[in-house]
Amino acid sequence: MTDETLRGYRESIDNIDAALVLLLAERFKVTQAVGRYKAxxxxxxxxxxREEKQIARLRRLAEDxxxxxxxxxxxxxxxxxxxxxHHERVRDGA
Ligand SMILES: C=C(O[C@@H]1C=C(C(=O)O)C=C[C@H]1O)C(=O)O
Structure with a gap:
């Protein structure tokens, strides 16, 4: 591997990490709305x-x-x- 190849890989890693953070932010936005609804x-x-269904689905996707x-x-x-x-905090009004 050359330094240039490493630089290119790291550029991709940076983009992927940014996408992960944005996706997580969006997921938490939705789950916080769910928390308010539940409360x-x-x-x-x-x-x-629901958790077990999600986990089973994610495990299948991961394998694929x-x-x-x-x-x-x-x-x-x-x-x-x-x-x-978060949901417990919303329920408890904290
Ligand atoms: C978001 C929810 O609340 C909790 C969080 C979940 C999640 O983050 O995927 C799934 C089930 C619940 O334990 C939900 O009930 O949908």
Whole structure:
């Protein structure tokens, strides 16, 4: 690999990281709206059935994309944990 090749790879990594942050920001925008809806409707912050369906779907997608499904599951669970924390805060009026 040359320095020029490395520079090109890193340019791509920078773009991908930027896309990931923008996608996450959009996801949290939507989940915060869901949190407000749940709080006003008396629904619980977490929905384990929905989570398991999402995780199973993501694992299948990861396998198709040749990405480690365990890593994908851990990543999604990390995000969902943060979403539920937000929902609890909204429910508690914090
Ligand atoms: C966003 C929701 O709330 C929680 C967060 C989820 C997520 O981030 O994917 C999924 C289920 C819920 O535990 C939801 O119920 O749809």
């Amino acid at each position: 006003t409707s008396g629904l619980p912050p977490a929905d384990p059935d 994309a040749r990405l480690d499904p365990d890593f994908s599951e851990a990543f999604l669970r990390f995000i969902i944990r943060e979403v539920i924390r």
